[in-house]
Amino acid sequence: MCEKRGAGRPGQRDLAASPTAAAHVRASHTHSEAPHRPITSFVHHRSRLTEGQQHAWDRWWPERGRDVADLLGGAQPYDPPSWFGRTAPLVLEIGSGMGESTAALAAAAPDVDHIAVEVYEPGLAQLLMRIAELGLTNVVLLRGDAVALLRERVPPASLAGIRIFFPDPWPKRRHRKRRLVQPEFVALAASRLAPGGTLHLATDWDDYATQMRSVCDAEPALRNTAADQPGGWTPRPDWRPVTKFEQRAHHEGREVHDLIYRRT
Numbered sequence: 001m002c003e004k005r006g007a008g009r010p011g012q013r014d015l016a017a018s019p020t021a022a023a024h025v026r027a028s029h030t031h032s033e034a035p036h037r038p039i040t041s042f043v044h045h046r047s048r049l050t051e052g053q054q055h056a057w058d059r060w061w062p063e064r065g066r067d068v069a070d071l072l073g074g075a076q077p078y079d080p081p082s083w084f085g086r087t088a089p090l091v092l093e094i095g096s097g098m099g100e101s102t103a104a105l106a107a108a109a110p111d112v113d114h115i116a117v118e119v120y121e122p123g124l125a126q127l128l129m130r131i132a133e134l135g136l137t138n139v140v141l142l143r144g145d146a147v148a149l150l151r152e153r154v155p156p157a158s159l160a161g162i163r164i165f166f167p168d169p170w171p172k173r174r175h176r177k178r179r180l181v182q183p184e185f186v187a188l189a190a191s192r193l194a195p196g197g198t199l200h201l202a203t204d205w206d207d208y209a210t211q212m213r214s215v216c217d218a219e220p221a222l223r224n225t226a227a228d229q230p231g232g233w234t235p236r237p238d239w240r241p242v243t244k245f246e247q248r249a250h251h252e253g254r255e256v257h258d259l260i261y262r263r264t
C-alpha cells in the first residue's frame, strides 16, 4: 500500500467520507436496510505535504488539477479537450502514486494526453513537481475515486488506455473485497476503452496477478495480448518505468507480472 504520512491538511475534503466520490464498488445494505459504508479500493488519510509539495500544489493545482467530487457533482465538466486544448488519444491511470510512471510515460508520448487519478495528495503534489520540471502539457491530475469517475463521467469507448500499476494488494483475506480488479470493475473499465484500447495491469502479488488474469480472461470485451506467452503474462515492457513499489518487490523476492488486454 502507498505510504500515508502525517495528518491534517486544512481545507481538504474527506473523499472517503464523501457520498459521491466514494459511493462505488458495491454499496451493500443490511437486512434492516441501514446503509453500510461503501467499499472502496483505497483508504483516504489526510496527509501533510512537504514544503516543496505545498509550493507545487499552490502553484500548479489550480491549472492542472481537478476534484473528482466537482466533476461528479456538476460543479465542473469532465472535458478533456478543453483541459488539454486539443483532442488526442487519452490514457487514464488509476492510482498514479508518486507519479514516477505517469511523468515518464507522458514525457515519452507527447501526442497522447494523460489523466492521473489518485486520492493521495502528496503523490499528486509530487507529480505536479515532476510535470513542472519536465514542462509537460499532456498531464491532468484528478483527485478522488477513479471508479466513480469512470462509472459516472467517462463516456463509453472514449479511452485509448487504462493503466493500473501496482494497485493496493489488500493481502488479508478479509480485505480482498477492496481489491480494485474484480469482475464488475473490469467490465466497467472495458466499456470505457475504445475498440483497440488497452488495459495494462502490473502487480507484484502472485495471487492478485492470478486474480487479475482470470477476471480479465472472463471479460468478453477483452483479449489478452500475450495469450500465447507462458502463463499468459506480458513480458515486462521496458518502457514501463521501475517505481519504488517494483524495486521493493525485487528486494523482497517477489516477481512482477504485467498483463495487457485489448478491447475487442
Ligand SMILES: C[S@@+](CC[C@H](N)C(=O)[O-])C[C@H]1O[C@@H](n2cnc3c(N)ncnc32)[C@H](O)[C@@H]1O
Residues within 6 Å of the ligand: 001, 002, 041, 042, 094, 095, 096, 097, 098, 101, 117, 118, 119, 120, 123, 144, 145, 146, 147, 164, 165, 166, 167, 168, 169, 180, 243, 244, 245
Ligand atoms: C500501491 S500504490 C501504487 C502507486 C503507483 N501506481 C506506483 O506504481 O508506484 C496504489 C495507489 O492507488 C491509489 N488508489 C487506490 N484506489 C484508488 C481509486 N479508486 N481511485 C484513485 N486512486 C486509487 C492509492 O491511493 C495508492 O496511492
